[in-house]
Amino acid sequence: MEMQKPIPVIQPWTKEFWKATKQGKLLVQHCKDCNANIFFPKKVCPKCWSENLTWIESSGKAVVYTYTAMLDMVEPKFMGDLPYVIAMVDLEEGIRMTTRIVNCNQDDIKIGMNVEVVFEEVSPECSLPVFQPADESLRLASPDQGDDTAVAAEPEKGMSPENYQTILYEIGGICGGECTITLNRPDKYNAINRQMAAELIDAFRRVRNEPSIGVVVLAGAGGKAFCTGGDLEIFPSLAEHQNSLNWLSHEGLDVQRAITSCEKVVICKINGHCLAGGLEIALACDLIYARESAKMGTTEINMGILPGWGGTARLPRSMPIFRAREIIFSGRKDYTAKEMYDMGLLTRVFKDEDFESEFEKVVKNIAAKKPIALRMGKEVMARSADGCDMETALAVERNGIQWLTYSPDIQAVMDQFRASPDKLTQQQKQQNIRSDVKK
Amino acid sequence: MEKQRLAIIGTGEVPTGTYPDRSQWDIIYETCISAVRDAGIDKNDVEAVITVAPQAQPQLTAEISFGKIPEELGLKGCKDSCICNAGGASTSNCLRLAEQLIESGQAKFVLIPHVTVHSTIPLPDLINFFAKAGIDLQWEYPYGTTYNGVIAMMTRRYMHESGTTEEEMASVVVSLRKWATLDPNSIFYGKEVPTIEKVLSSGMVSSPLHKRECNVLADGGAAMVVTSAEIAKQMGCPAAVKLGESTRYFSAFTTTRSTEDVKNGFLQGTNDALNAAGLTKEDIDIWNMYLAYPVGHPMFMETIGLCEPGQAGKMFMEGHTWPGGKLPWATIGDAIGRGHTGSGVSMATYVETARQLMGKADAKQVADVNYIFQNTSGGSGMNFIATVWGRNI
């Protein structure tokens, strides 16, 4: 269990009901005198006041009467569940229950849909009866098959670029060899909410399966900001210790890992404000280009905390440490891109008016390289930069390059070289020239 | 001798919204003093104070329950003080208690205050309060149900059964906000009225409910002075007189509530209240409805036969319920338009009913108002209190 959820407040006469849930049984209270089926269960029959009550086992089959997808404004203890579906279902036994619909894509749920009971444990004393589609083809997975670790490596089930709500995912665009992921909540300065975190994780995992793509551009929509960090809407939920820890270790760490473990070269495009968690996401990228007027900083210390999405780890590793400390301790949000560059952070800063065209040139050039080489380069340099000893770093490099050389891509080129060395030398020269800035 | 009728002769109200410097007691002072002055009586003429129970404010509730208001205001003639709680329906019960005191000769003038200050309650506590109010702790709450959630489920079912579209539901909000923008005591006073598109483009909270179809919590308060219609007549002051009333109880929880029972209750309760007043629905000039969320409005309208079944959404969309329309409807804009002040929206609705009949409704004033239908409801819709009001002729 990830956090304390409210458990049903059990009455003496409902103990039997909850005990049965532990055995996977759904009971319905029944009056032996007037034959009424009773819900919510009562101490006496609400129809005839008889105390001659018993329990019958429900078939567990029900029909959806109504439902809602809960998306926002729930208590902190339920925020980790968002989005979830609450429903009222009519049981065959003639009673109506409030419950959740599980194992089903929200879009597939309809009023009148047939559902059947399954149980979700909430405490050692009781499990909550919840309902899944009766039609097996509508189920996402049966609950006993749920292997979280296996699923975690794959893109989120039911999530896809067509239904992303907070980001855009676009293959091609500048030169066809790259994928652009755009943080797309411009009216919120592209602040990160739970949905965006989940979608970013999904998107960076998804792009790994695009073999022809070597470069991912991470950008912010709207021009006002790249990203200003965690959305304020998250904050009430962080009042709970577990929720706060999960925001850092689930969403936070997973977003960073999704970027760093994505084998593509991730190029961050900073336009406007890049603050707090927004800067930390940028730091997880491989290259950072900023518009001259962009403003940057980490403001967490102003709230009495510290950057928690990798800021204290990556800033000192990305620039001289005495400068990194100033950024974190000062809480300034008005460092200009130029200032940051002078302090040793950032790949490059371009003048506002040239930014788009200069950035495009950079992407075009890198995206033209072989994805296989970019991938190997990212990994080799990451291991080396993590601080292994020199001999290990050289070994990783040597073996990496040897592997590349004998990869089918490069061997095809070698075949050409063997056939007509001059022609290939000429080609190579052309490509070298193309990669230079001054042509 | 004919039964004494209850008359509202004075009202006081503060703007709804968040004003950090305005305490709960600021509001009580301001609203009570202006209601007493509006009634044209002396403070010492107030013989009882019956307060609408504030929700989610236990300290204030305790203070008022134990008699702080008459002392604070120096009401030397006060003989009785209590608090009355039926959630959002509380004000109706305060009025009925006052009616008894007046009827039995124990009080001539009764003061009925209400105050809610949500803004000083920590957000998690507020969410927690509204997650549990009218929601069963054993059979609903553990699933992560909220107030918005249960209303969203009712809304989806209603749309399914009536064929009402998303746009028509959003047009209820548009109609409510058209009134609210005219109301100096609304949180949306003077604000641009959102279009249907704008309502629908606000974030989804609990499908099919969008953010702008949910209530904004706010601080507010109001007070009324009531007496008998006879005394009001002797005083020669404008008054709103209660002509008929009828109540129905449904259920504490939405899971256990049948839509059929609710519809029957709406219809019979409304007819009973109209019959008691000797009127028919055609006589009503304003339908001053307090239903808290959009869904109740079209449901009520078609249930009591103010339009053909399934056509209520169109009534809102076509503007019949707007200022100047043929069916003036919820003229403070219900909780959606006013801002949600806990149990205060029912108070604000009575104040509005009184002001319309007294001719004091300013920009919202509907021309030639003789009769107003008003309802209240508590909890998550546990009951329905129908009242009919007229002028003191």
Ligand SMILES: [Zn+2]
């Ligand atoms: Zn019975």
